[in-house]
Amino acid sequence: MEGFQVTEIGEKIYCILDAGNSSFYVVEGEEKAAVIDTGITAGTKILPVIRELTDKPLLLVITHAHPDHMYHMDEFDEVYMCHDEKKMDPETLVMLTxxxxxxWEEIHDIRTDSVIPLGGTELAVCQTPGHTPGSVxxxxxxxxYLFTGDAIGSGCGVWMQxxxxxxxxxYYDxxxxLMVWLVKRGGRMKFFGGHHTQVFESTAHPVYNPLSLGVLADLIDLVDQVIHGENLGRPSNAKPFSKEQVRYASYGRAEMQYCASRIHRK
Structure with a gap:
């Protein structure tokens, strides 16, 4: 498994970390195994790595349409992703993927409360638009086990720029x-983001900042504060995707990079 670090994080549940620090996951049921996201490893395939973990029929669930999460989509026949990603303009979507x-006709649409049975367990979906319009x-x-992609960051904050x-x-909505959906299901999930090592890269918590329901609560407060002008943060050195200055804001255990032009609905 050269170039990949594989960790069994639960019974028949695996985290795979690629060389680019993207994390994807394998959940094996009694009848099928689900791969959640794919990472991005150019020049090689990920199926051989996955096949060392399970021989069950495979399906792929994509948390959102960014290349470090769906680059190896073409290796799978049965693929699920929220079609709200089509709300992005076509040029942006092509660039981001x-x-x-x-x-799209080859991709099964998933929405809040979509259920994907695996045999003995199942995957339930909740839409969390923000980082992308179709994030789940x-x-x-x-x-x-809750797999969050980049919907709420991975420990070092969410990129909204x-x-x-x-x-x-x-995003606030x-x-x-998401908070209501999780609380209705007991609220005691184990959170795993799309870049698992970023729990060690937080600015607000430089030692260790794992995702949790508490981080989500702080993030709700943080976004609300920015919307109402109570916490605009400071200029950031995070990667800009336009000429607009990126800003960094934090509250409690939550952090966010954002652009001022995208605070309010248009």
Missing amino acids: AGKLKP VVLETKQN VPGGTSLEE GLVG
């Missing part, structure tokens, strides 16, 4: 909806 996007989180219901993302007002 590195030309790797399958035709995925809950494995037997062991209560990325092209194609929603306004912060829309998505975060509140």
Whole structure:
């Protein structure tokens, strides 16, 4: 498994970290195995790595349409992703998916409360628009593992300056909806983001900042503060995707990079 670090994080649940620090996951049920995201490893395939973990029929669930999460989509026949990603303009979508996007008619749409059975366990979906309009989180219901992609960051904050993302007002609504959805299901999930090592890269918490329901609560407060002008943060050195200055804001254990032009709905 050269170039990949594989860790069994639960019973028949695996985290795979690629050389680019992107994390993707394998959940094996009694009948099928689900791969959640794919990482991005140019010049090689990920199926051989996955096949060392499971021989069950495979399906792929994509948390959002960014290349470090769906680059290897073409290796899978059964693919699920929220079709709200089509709300991005076509040029932006092509750029963000590195030309790797399958035709939409070959991708199963998933929405809040979509359920994907694996046998003995299932995956439940909750839409969390923000980082992208079609971002989702995925809950494995037997062991209560929650796979969040980049919807709420991975420990060092969420990037809301990325092209194609929603306004912060829309993001706020998505975060509140996610909190309600999780609390209705008990609220005691184990959170795993799309870049697992970033729990050690937080600015606000430089030692260790794992995702949790508390981080989500702080993030809701942070976004609300920015929307109402109570916490505008400071200029940031984070990667800009336009000529506009990126800003960094934090509250509690939550952090966010954003652009002032995308605070309010248009």
